[in-house]
Amino acid sequence: MTNVLYDTPGPRARRLSRIASIVGVVVIAIGLVALIAALAAPRITAAGAELPGVFDPSRWDILGDRAVWRRIGAGLLNTLQMAGAGAVGAVVLGILLSFLRTARSPWIRYPVVVVLEFLRGMPVLLMMLFTLLIFSTGAYWAGVTGLVLYNGAIIGEALRAGIASLPRGQREAGLAIGLGPVRTRLLIEFPQAFRQMLPIIIAQLVVLLKDTSLAYAIGYNELLRTTTNQMVNYYGSRYLFTLFFVTFAIYLTMNLLLSWIARVVARRTDAGRIPKGSTPFSRRAEKRAAARRERALDRAGLEAGGGADA
């Protein structure tokens, strides 16, 4: 495989990289073994008592208990509920903002630019705290509001970039067949922009799902607070590492799954855009469209891969 930095390797380079690879595996393995050994070793507390190592069965036995999983499930449900409400709200707000942001009247457009800039430059946690304290909504709605405002702004920018990247002829054709400007936007431009930006929107939903854990800081009983606060208080701090590990594994699984879906959707929309029997001419047109899309995203400060906004 040729990439920018390396030519296709010859026999000597292949041998060299194989040796380096083996050395790398050994080094990484040594690191992992050292880490696991350090975790498994029993520790002496300041008081002089000996604590069993992290992999000691006495730290993991609660995972066999049904009630434990029911509690974890309840915490997960709280997280998913917030993520679901946040996702729906963010997409709706995003669509709304993208329409306002592309409005013809500068009296609508410029205030929306300022609002978008403000929302994107603000920590989500601060928006959550703001809603919690100013509107006394309770932790759940404060969390949802923070997620909706921030991710709505990002999705709005992505959709606007999508609309801006469409060839001008799309709009002109809509106007030419007598659809008004509003109906052209709704029926012609927006559906195309939405489909193009779908991978980015899904990637942003991964960010949203990750950000639900911020509600931990405003006292909402989402997954992390349920496991590492409530359950540790109930079952004892002996299980802190175990419960944290389970939480970590659950988050990782959910996010990797969503990221994978985003990639599949991206591939599918890409494949859909280049039909099998395409001519060189239409392929070139497709390439131009892809470049236009990327430039529009660049201008919006978004990444084509999505999720750049940590």
Next chain:
Amino acid sequence: MDAVLENLPTFLRGFGVTIALLGIAGAGALVIGTLVAAMRISPVGSLRGFAVVYTEILRNTPLTLVLFFCAFILPYLGVRIDFFVLAAIGLTAYTSPFVAEAVRSGVNGVPVGQAEAARSIGLGFGQTLGLVVMPQAIRMVIPPLINVLIALTKNTSVAGAFFVKELFASAQDVINVRGDQVFAILMAVAVFYLVITVTLGRIAAVVEKRVAVLR
């Protein structure tokens, strides 16, 4: 408004801690992220694999969990470090894969023909990298890197929930004393954050225009 003015020293102290977190974690993430990116593009299989696993795990873990790990689990396992340092470590670790991805896409964004042309006129690996590929890659990487730093600025606020007295935490402290002026206090904090993020955003826009590679 007077609650803000009276407590200005508290805010400024918090702002200083936020800037310090941004500087330390930003520099750390740039170094580690670049190393991970180098591993990810290297022809050595095991390093590539390690870089992929590192990136995917950290990118798909919520920042709250990373900082929780640093603030609770590490001390629980016997690590005795100041919470500020722990938070800086957590933010560095969390930000580094985003840096790595930005750097990688920058290097891969240089057309292969550029490197092929360099090699075909007899430049070695170091020369190809230093004279042809990197000058172009760095230009493309700077704007996305600034976006990563903007995200990091906002992310430092999460450290406030884990015993670090940065801007967000000092706002909560002030609110505890002056519950009557919550709105003004939160707006003041918002302005402090916007000072950093909007400035960085403007810098990104200017740099982008200056160093754009015309193709």
